[in-house]
Amino acid sequence: MTDTIQERINQYLKDTIAAERNFENALATFGKAGEQTPVQSMLSAASAKAKTQHERLEALLAKRGGTPSEGKTLLAEMLAFTPLSAQIGQGAAEKNTQHLMVTFAAAAAEMAMYESLATAASVGNSEDVVSLARTLQKEERDDYDQVWGVLRASAADSFQAELAKGKVAKDVLKVYLEDTIAAEKSFETQLLGFSKEAGNSTDQQLFQQHAQETKEQYLQLSSRLEQLGGSASTLKSMLAHAFNFAPKIAQLGHDEYERQTQNLMMAFAVENAEVAMYESLAEVCRIAGDAETEALALSIQEQERATADKVWKQIAPAVRRAMTTSRMNAMA
Ligand SMILES: [Fe+2]
Ligand SMILES: [Fe+2]
Numbered sequence: 540m541t542d543t544i545q546e547r548i549n550q551y552l553k554d555t556i557a558a559e560r561n562f563e564n565a566l567a568t569f570g571k572a573g574e575q576t577p578v579q580s581m582l583s584a585a586s587a588k589a590k591t592q593h594e595r596l597e598a599l600l601a602k603r604g605g606t607p608s609e610g611k612t613l614l615a616e617m618l619a620f621t622p623l624s625a626q627i628g629q630g631a632a633e634k635n636t637q638h639l640m641v642t643f644a645a646a647a648a649e650m651a652m653y654e655s656l657a658t659a660a661s662v663g664n665s666e667d668v669v670s671l672a673r674t675l676q677k678e679e680r681d682d683y684d685q686v687w688g689v690l691r692a693s694a695a696d697s698f699q700a701e702l703a704k705g706k707v708a709k710d711v712l713k714v715y716l717e718d719t720i721a722a723e724k725s726f727e728t729q730l731l732g733f734s735k736e737a738g739n740s741t742d743q744q745l746f747q748q749h750a751q752e753t754k755e756q757y758l759q760l761s762s763r764l765e766q767l768g769g770s771a772s773t774l775k776s777m778l779a780h781a782f783n784f785a786p787k788i789a790q791l792g793h794d795e796y797e798r799q800t801q802n803l804m805m806a807f808a809v810e811n812a813e814v815a816m817y818e819s820l821a822e823v824c825r826i827a828g829d830a831e832t833e834a835l836a837l838s839i840q841e842q843e844r845a846t847a848d849k850v851w852k853q854i855a856p857a858v859r860r861a862m863t864t865s866r867m868n869a870m871a
Contacts, residue, residue, distance in 0.1 A: 544663040547862065549605040551659050552596055552668070555652055556607045559593035562586075562645060569642065573635035574700075578693055582642060585682050592675050599671055632700040636693045639686050640815040646683035647811035647847075650676055651804040651854055658858040687815075694819035698826055708827040713769035715820055716760055716832070722816065723757035726809055733802045738795065738860065742853055746806070749846045756839050763832055796861035803854050810847035814840055 563586050570583030597607055653676035660668035701711045727750050734746035764770065817840035824833035 544862065545603070545665070548656075548659050548663050548665055548668060549600060549603055551656050552600045552603070552605065553608045555656055556593045556596045556600065558649070558652060559589050559596065562649070563589035563593065565645070566642065569638040572631075572638065574631040575635040575693055575696060578635040578639060578689060581685060581689065582638060585642065585685075588678060588682070592678065595671060595675070599667060602667075603665075630697065630700055630704070632693075632697040636690070636697045636819055639690050639693055640812060640819065643683060643686045643690070643815040644808045644812035646679050646686065648804060648808035649679040650683065651807045651851070653679065654851075654854050655800055655804065655858045658855045659862055662859060662862040683811075687818075690815060690818055691822045694822040695826055698823045709767060712823060712827055712829060712832065713764060713767055715823060716764045716767070716769065719816060719820060720757045720760050720764065722813075723753055723760065726813070727753040727757070729809070730806070733806060736795070736798060736802060738799045738857070742799065742803070742857070745846075745849055745853065749842075752842055752846075756842070759835060759839070763835055767832075796857075796864045800854065800857040800861055803850055803857055806850045807847055807854070810843045810850060813843040814847065817843065 566582050566586035566589060570579050570586055573579065600607060653672045657669050657672035657676065660666075660672060698708075698711065702708060730746045730750035730753060734743050734750060737743035737746060817836045821833050821836040821840070824830070824836060
């Protein structure tokens with residue numbers, strides 16, 4: 540029985556190591572892109588930190604008699620950010636702002652990942668794993684706060700850079716709105732998928748209600764876009780691309796209990812991506828003097844924040860359910 544619990548903790552450790560390796564690479568790529576030097580150095584420093592994190596995790600895994608997986612694991616696949624930078628065709632400064640949004644969401648995903656690891660380890664009374672998970676979680680929180688601290692300035696600079704190319708403020712704003720609407724549409728689909736896979740009525744209702752809320756969000760955004768003389772495009776959004784969602788999820792082979800935890804971690808990352816997306820949109824609206832769109836962005840942002848909080852509270856219970864199931868399987 541105990542062996543199975545300890546093996547499951549080692550599996551969480553392996554997933555976490557693979558995810559940190561992935562973040563190390565993605566952040567290094569981000570650090571070289573664009574033109575906002577302070578953003579680039581921040582992201583490069585976060586990459587170096589991710590390296591020390593997986594090294595510490597690897598040392599602990601070795602002490603526990605495990606070895607890291609060779610291939611990419613589930614969590615790394617789920618949070619596959621790398622292809623992003625190649626796909627975005629916007630301005631150099633905008634690229635930096637987008638990388639900040641993705642990094643903010645990644646830091647949130649990692650905070651959730653360490654919540655899972657710490658919870659799993661405490662079920663197995665592995666104090667050393669709990670302790671490292673909490674330390675690394677604090678480091679992710681630190682990245683999250685640092686990114687937040689420069690996000691508005693980066694969004695403002697990106698917007699000014701577009702205007703400097705001779706673009707009209709209203710047209711740039713319309714493009715941002717289109718991108719946001721496309722992202723919300725893909726999030727709605729994803730939330731409906733999560734609600735179908737939910738293992739209990741709390742999670743199911745949470746996802747379902749937010750899917751409904753999400754639909755109202757893009758309807759509001761679309762009507763604002765129309766007032767500005769635009770129409771919602773059918774193009775895929777950069778943010779939807781960034782998270783590389785739906786197709787990956789379909790391929791995952793872990794059991795349904797683990798999957799519920801993963802869906803919650805992913806949902807937490809997405810809601811945080813949205814919080815950053817609306818922060819950036821609000822700043823651009825403020826500069827453009829569009830108070831109405833700014834107010835809309837900030838009111839939607841509140842819904843994303845509230846959802847992120849609700850999702851967070853369900854992560855540890857989901858991990859405990861997954862761990863209890865493995866215990867029961869071992870006893871059978
Ligand atoms: Fe949303
Ligand atoms: Fe949302």
